[in-house]
Amino acid sequence: MAARAVGLVALAALVALPPLLPKYFLEVLISVLFYAYLGESWNVLGGYAGQFSFGHAAFFGIGAYTSTLLFLRLAVSPWIGMVAGGLLAAGFGLFAGSLSFRYGLRGPYFSLVTLAFAEMLRVVAVNTKAVGSSLGLSIAPRSAPALFLFDGKLPYYYVILAMALGAVLLTRAIERSKLGYALHAVRENEDAAEAAGVDTLAMKLRAMAISSFLTALGGTFYAQYYGYIDPSLTFGPAVSIQGLLQAIVGGAGTVLGPFVGSFVLTPISELSRAALRGRAGADVMLYGLILVLVISFLPHGLVGWFRRR
Amino acid sequence: MSDLLRVRGLTKRFGGLVAVNRLDLDVGAGEIVGLIGPNGAGKTTAFHVISGFHVPSAGEIVFKGASVVGQKPHAICRRGLARTFQIVQPFAGLTALENVMIGAFNRTGDVAEGRAHAREVLDFVGLGSHRDAPARTLTLADRKRLEMARALATQPELLLLDEVMSGLNPTEIDQIVGLLRTIHARGVAILLIEHVMRAVMALSHRLVVLHHGEKIAQGPPGEVARDRRVIDAYLGESA
């Protein structure tokens, strides 16, 4: 199949090319994969289950803070801290989810309540000395692979590549499973899903747990890669928006949507910044315009548009 | 004949409005019961309560010997009580086959098995050729069939059908009547709300008539049709 061949070539390129790239491209590629990963993570809940979270920063921040605090205070390897953060985030996701779902919050109400949860965590983090308050936490760079610290960018690239591919494979497995069908049903029509025997609350919570777990792993990657976290960088609304943007533009509720979204959006942003340099704001203005146009003319995202042709 | 569904004193209030008032209703195994009454009589509300979408204000609902009051719709469905909606609610973005697979997953966790069963059911209701069409592209008649197929795929013992014939032309209605007979022949009991009198009279073993939320008559179709109160209720509506 042609699609499969294209996929394999792309994968081979992603694995083989980076060592040959200039630093800038490697840096951008890491961003692309990182956003793609966040998008895939968001997609499980937002795309497949149709629960439009605007507060995934909550999980991202929990992941980043858990692994970093465990590392700095108790010398626990972030590889382990990453899993701990994921579990904690999933726990918080289940808590926040069961509250909102049980009370029947849907659509914009769910979006707003998740936004509020993330903002509350941000305000708490800003005001808590024990987690570094606004001074944040920094991880000194050094080479210690057992501690998720590498010399140079390339190893991080392969880590995030593996994470992003893992998220894609997991999403594909979900899509083809009973859970995937159930989530689709929930997204399309919750009443009809219930009538057809789908335990909609349990399905939404399952999606929430998976999505928040994955997002938290992204938080740990961020902390290790950039070496510094603070409340606004991790719990701020920008993180939530980044994830969902890739998914929506690429195609929410499709396996490759967030990947495609990120591989299109990030270069657009980089190119427009390069082209409009020296005119502060022009590039983000263009980005906003592109967003409006994409949603107006490709309401199902790039992948959706491609499929419908 | 043992009762499959036994409803006693079922009452549903919305604020000050009583939509269903002390309803008693039985459906036996393998029985077809028609639930009729003028618009606003409380039929659909009764369905919502029985299938778990609303919690009853008072009363008892026993299905297969155990109370289902307070259970969620999906749990009731798993026990063998499936329903359709008055306004069809397909999963518009999914294909016909996928729609039915959702129902089939009640009886199997295996995707291939669920798909195979869904195909059978689609063929059974006569939608086999539309298997891969997105639900939103189907005609109204086909969407009604799809909705029945989705309910059937859950392998119910009792099927609650809410106006599956409204909006259809006479040929289509005849087809649905035929389909319902086949379903019944397979041992599924049916409780149906219907305004197409010709069809209800032909299908039902028993009729239950609701008016202003209360049961005003029940019995074999022929008897009920001659009931003075029933005639008044319907005349009152049209007057």
Added chain:
Amino acid sequence: MTWGLLLQAVISGLLLGGVYGLVASGLTLIFGVLRIINFAHGAIMMLAMYASYWLHALGGVDPYLSILLTAPLFFVLGVGVQRVVIEPNRRAAEHNQLLLTLGLALFLENLALVLWQGDFRTVRSAISGTSFMLGDALVEGARLVACAGAVVVCVGLFAWLRLTDAGKALRALAEEPEGAALMGIDVTRIRGVAFGMGAACVAVAGALVTPFFYVAPDVGESFNIMAFVVVVLGGMGNFLGALLGGFVIGLAESLGATLLPGSLKYLVVFLLFVLVLLLRPEGIFGGARGR
């Protein structure tokens, strides 16, 4: 904790709350009719503040007087935005409409940055410097005028919704979208009017706050999130609820600042928000239902 501090918190909260209420009224109007959460609301307010600023800087127009120009201007602008950007996507998924307004907000904020750079600008009205003490509590003239102005506009808006044909049509559309179409209301036009009125509301709010605030491309953010909170609190689509909700949030914010250490005052606001969403999603004062 003294009574003086509490009195101050109550007064400051109420004065700020009026402005929140006006911004939220515009938002809730748009939500009620169009069923979208307008993330560009703050950005539109920012543009209006620039409009007032330029009228003052170039034409010497007092910011309060500028309302006479900016309110109609932004009404037209709002109708235009709705027609060109929102209306074509009316049938799009809920979340797509949300992102649409987010993209619009990014566009507008950065348009301002391109046009006027990141400079903070200040506008002074004759009243900017005035204030008086009410007991131990400070009342700033400009904030008092802003609050009073906001309440007057909200009441006017309410009257408009009750008494005029356009207002009645708008309410009908908010309450019964299908029924409204059946009654022969020009639904498309009314949707435009709703967005236009929403924009006019923030244009007034913008002009009212400029004398004690500043103008910068991201200034709308100060009011945007609070307006969401207020709208939910008051009940989405509930106009009077938005005004009352504004006062509640204003109070929560200033009492939080008085009673809690650090910058925890927003924790109170968000906590209140989540509690209301969970326990009374129709809002404290009722409104379009969330379930």
Added chain:
Amino acid sequence: MATSYRVSGGGTISRRGFLALAGAATAAGWPAIARAQAREVKVGYILPMTGPLAFEAQISLNGVQLAVDEINGAGGVKSLGGAKLTLLPGDTQNKVELGNSEAARLIDQGIVALIGPFSSLVAYSVRQVTEKNKTPFLLLAAVADNLTEGGLRYVFRMQPNGKAMSTLTVNNMLEMARAAAVPVKRVAMMHEDGNFGTTMGNHVEGFAKASGFEMVQRIPYNLKSPDFTAELSKIKAARPDLLVISGYYGDSKIIAETAAKLRIGVHALVGLANAAYSNPRFIADNRELTDQLFDGNYWHNPQSARAKAVFDAYQKRFSQVMSSHSVQAYQVVHVLRDALERAASTDRDRVRDALAKTNLADHILPQDAIRFDDSGENANASPALLQVQNGRPLVVGPARFAETKPVFPVPKWKG
């Protein structure tokens, strides 16, 4: 833009976007070619040109441009045969990811040093990029103390860090109070609740015991908050002698206005690295309010004739009064020029070594010679204490740089 500095790699992108960009980037792969034309020395900057700090970023960039043009106009870097400085721009949008990728891009393009990035948040990760690529990184505006920690070799900070800024400013204030025989025992502080404000707040609080004052209130605030009356009322009730404020422009404006109307009752309102209180534009827009405000901030040496000339040139070119961010940006470019002259090379390691040996007496800052200690901090870095008098921010401390006498206590704040 009507400026004479050259932007390379900028305009060409629009047409054959990626190709041009890739071309520029791969050119860095053959440094011999780039260096054969050694008529130019590429200097990169990364600033938050877009977003909430756009205003400050532009002011900083003005200072950089002024210095670059001045150097090029005076014949470039002499020891490099008159090579001209070429500025390569980078916009971080105040985002960490963009800080990293912009820094990497500029390094790919062959810069000898990187200037920026304004925000400490962005600096944390960018310093890893510059360290790894052995590129001198001259910090601008980022105050977080620990940015130079961790044995980094390529990070240099000319301006006072958070600790120097806050402790020296408080010292200057206390000294002035002693001179005026006005006891300062109770200090209150409001600061924005981000990295910058919190850093300042921690230092002032930590400094209290040693300096013999009590921190009677410390209130962090969200800088987007539209009203601070409740917070300031709490401060007023604590009856402080001094109110210290670390904030950005808009929030600081509202705080000063509200404090004035509240008759806050302190001896003085003191900005600490405040973005507004010594900003000429803020002062011009708010003459009455700003009169006799104090601010401890980066500044120039008013006694320096050179500083006067620079200010005139700035005024002429940008039609506004030069402010502290521009001064720092201007001076940092000259520190780099000095190092380039001594290195007589564009080799980054040589430039780095030259920077480490900096001993620059000819500068416009209110301090002794610019020298970097082992961690890369300017050992003599010092803020100035300013007071607005007659619409102008004037240096009133430390005494040897003062251009006028302070008015302290300030009667109007005492209410």
